Amino acid sequence: MRCKTLLPGTTLESRRGESDAPVRAVRASRGPEILPLIDVQITPLLSDWRNLVRASGMQGLIREIAASSEVVELSADHVLLRPSSQSLVKHEIVQMIEDAVSKGAGRPIAVRFTSDEREHDALTLSLIEEAERRAARKAMIEAFKSDPFVQKCLEVFNGTIDETSIEPIQTKKE
Numbered sequence: 228m229r230c231k232t233l234l235p236g237t238t239l240e241s242r243r244g245e246s247d248a249p250v251r252a253v254r255a256s257r258g259p260e261i262l263p264l265i266d267v268q269i270t271p272l273l274s275d276w277r278n279l280v281r282a283s284g285m286q287g288l289i290r291e292i293a294a295s296s297e298v299v300e301l302s303a304d305h306v307l308l309r310p311s312s313q314s315l316v317k318h319e320i321v322q323m324i325e326d327a328v329s330k331g332a333g334r335p336i337a338v339r340f341t342s343d344e345r346e347h348d349a350l351t352l353s354l355i356e357e358a359e360r361r362a363a364r365k366a367m368i369e370a371f372k373s374d375p376f377v378q379k380c381l382e383v384f385n386g387t388i389d390e391t392s393i394e395p396i397q398t399k400k401e
Contacts, residue, residue, distance in 0.1 A: 257389055264361050293352070297351055308341070
């Protein structure tokens with residue numbers, strides 16, 4: 228029989244895959260908490276505003292202000308918004324939103340904001356988008372949990388699923 232020399236600090240058990248270190252505590256969760264679904268019904272007015280915002284290509288602060296504002300009126304030549312915060316409605320910001328919306332529509336569209344702020348629970352583009360993100364995440368989790376391979380793994384290993392650790396596969400942007 229041939230003997231192997233163990234490295235300093237190594238035991239025979241650790242050579243067989245066993246660790247001398249104590250088992251670490253299991254993490255409570257690995258990802259962001261799963262927020263409840265939001266039940267919203269998109270109105271034709273908000274749908275038209277969404278299409279206009281998408282066509283405009285707005286990004287960053289001006290998109291956030293536009294998306295978090297309540298649409299009061301929308302016509303072929305103007306939009307009236309109720310902002311989430313009056314402190315964000317500066318002349319330069321309004322002009323940038325107006326320029327982007329006009330460019331996206333291919334015609335001049337005046338953008339105006341009301342003097343009052345929107346109610347906290349008002350239906351906005353931001354709320355619709357958050358509702359869609361939550362619904363998509365919930366659907367992804369349910370699809371993962373119902374996958375036959377995942378079900379078999381749970382059965383074989385007597386496992387459980389940490390739903391907060393389920394994330395979409397990220398693909399490289401080329």
